[in-house]
Amino acid sequence: MSSEQTVKKKIVRIRQGELEQIDDLVTIETPVTIYLNGSELVTLLCTPEKLEYLALGFLRSEGILSGMEELESIRVKEEEGLVEVDLKEKEGLAEKLYGKRTVTSGCGKGTVFFNALDSLRSSPLKGDLNISSEAIINLMDSLQEKAVLYKATGGVHSAALADQDELLNFCEDIGRHNAIDKIVGQCLCEGISTEDKIIVSSGRLSSEILLKAAKLKIQLLISRAAPTNLCIELAENLNITLVGFARGKRCNIYTHPWRITLPFS
Amino acid sequence: MSSEQTVKKKIVRIRQGELEQIDDLVTIETPVTIYLNGSELVTLLCTPEKLEYLALGFLRSEGILSGMEELESIRVKEEEGLVEVDLKEKEGLAEKLYGKRTVTSGCGKGTVFFNALDSLRSSPLKGDLNISSEAIINLMDSLQEKAVLYKATGGVHSAALADQDELLNFCEDIGRHNAIDKIVGQCLCEGISTEDKIIVSSGRLSSEILLKAAKLKIQLLISRAAPTNLCIELAENLNITLVGFARGKRCNIYTHPWRITLPFS
Numbered sequence: 001m002s003s004e005q006t007v008k009k010k011i012v013r014i015r016q017g018e019l020e021q022i023d024d025l026v027t028i029e030t031p032v033t034i035y036l037n038g039s040e041l042v043t044l045l046c047t048p049e050k051l052e053y054l055a056l057g058f059l060r061s062e063g064i065l066s067g068m069e070e071l072e073s074i075r076v077k078e079e080e081g082l083v084e085v086d087l088k089e090k091e092g093l094a095e096k097l098y099g100k101r102t103v104t105s106g107c108g109k110g111t112v113f114f115n116a117l118d119s120l121r122s123s124p125l126k127g128d129l130n131i132s133s134e135a136i137i138n139l140m141d142s143l144q145e146k147a148v149l150y151k152a153t154g155g156v157h158s159a160a161l162a163d164q165d166e167l168l169n170f171c172e173d174i175g176r177h178n179a180i181d182k183i184v185g186q187c188l189c190e191g192i193s194t195e196d197k198i199i200v201s202s203g204r205l206s207s208e209i210l211l212k213a214a215k216l217k218i219q220l221l222i223s224r225a226a227p228t229n230l231c232i233e234l235a236e237n238l239n240i241t242l243v244g245f246a247r248g249k250r251c252n253i254y255t256h257p258w259r260i261t262l263p264f265s
Numbered sequence: 266m267s268s269e270q271t272v273k274k275k276i277v278r279i280r281q282g283e284l285e286q287i288d289d290l291v292t293i294e295t296p297v298t299i300y301l302n303g304s305e306l307v308t309l310l311c312t313p314e315k316l317e318y319l320a321l322g323f324l325r326s327e328g329i330l331s332g333m334e335e336l337e338s339i340r341v342k343e344e345e346g347l348v349e350v351d352l353k354e355k356e357g358l359a360e361k362l363y364g365k366r367t368v369t370s371g372c373g374k375g376t377v378f379f380n381a382l383d384s385l386r387s388s389p390l391k392g393d394l395n396i397s398s399e400a401i402i403n404l405m406d407s408l409q410e411k412a413v414l415y416k417a418t419g420g421v422h423s424a425a426l427a428d429q430d431e432l433l434n435f436c437e438d439i440g441r442h443n444a445i446d447k448i449v450g451q452c453l454c455e456g457i458s459t460e461d462k463i464i465v466s467s468g469r470l471s472s473e474i475l476l477k478a479a480k481l482k483i484q485l486l487i488s489r490a491a492p493t494n495l496c497i498e499l500a501e502n503l504n505i506t507l508v509g510f511a512r513g514k515r516c517n518i519y520t521h522p523w524r525i526t527l528p529f530s
Binding site for chain 1: 494
């Protein structure tokens, strides 16, 4: 955690009817605008770090960028809150974005989202990743250990790519979508293969989170929090193992439990 | 909580290395598309209840609808996942939406958002609402008592409009933005004045949540969760009292503590 992700605020704390003035650490929220081929695409409210990964991951999750070979250049102007991305292909981009412009929102996705959903439904993932329930608990413990910004402020989500043994990368962000996108972007940027990997997250498991993972061909998604029915149904159809409420020594397996072995089974 | 907001799923629970198959209640996530004057505007992923309030609240928060007198008709087609809204004014709408289309996202807001932010910055709220710290704790206790969908599934946020004594309305939704928008919509629909009222929420306090409350001229925003620095700065400038981490017998007051009295002061 760098000091740029928190700020000290004078606040009034009330405890048991007693008032005290204290200094408290608060998490930073910053608007960052992504420009694509010179045009303003989107402004994300986020934790201002790993902005290159955030931009690349966002573009990957939204279906605008598939691989680094499509990228001409990326420039992060952190002080101005800008990331400028240029793609080699200039043609066809307007069409890709047209659907997006009409229907996205702060709360969900529209036509583009459900197009993606339809196409994904038809191609379940392959892969026979195997993991013990103990390893799942250990991965979640590691996520929580590393969550220093959360411990300091209580105001952020965390996410990581992992294999069966350990977390391979890690990030925190005020948005659970952003946190996953930063992982997506880092994998893209560093050429990390994701097909045999796991995503571990602190955030609730909604359909959008599942689809981000599915695009990376992730076989196992683990969270501390609850899933929705739509997330479960997508995971079922896409052959992804979904684990929620991974807390302490317990967890719930919602789909494809055959990937998970008990310690002594 | 109606049975339509949850679904029973067979899951595998692992606890202390032991496996059991159980039935678990999971929260429903549904896509609902809002049509505005016959055109598709946005698809929200939400908890399928109070869809009329959600649509009206979303349009109000986005600056598309200011009052019920602007509304020609609204039709909720729940089974089809549609809400059709027609406004009396057809002119000028394209312009209002143009900025929106270019920049909104699943994670934040763009130009429109920051235009709203600029205009709000110039006009701090008036109002000398007064409340005891004990009443704040009681309001949060009431919110948690009513959160039956959360208790059943662990997968939703709750929000309510309140006065100093009690919650006046209440809703739950998988999205913290949606939950607030449902409250906004209900106030609009039922002509409930909000200037002397309070919003109580389970969700984190980001700038977007603060701006939704500011548009209703809410003087006090209370949450169980953490605020961001941007939310605090907006509340400071707009003369809104911001209370976070309201849990058990404690809470943090981030801005304008003069509205809050201790029990015996």
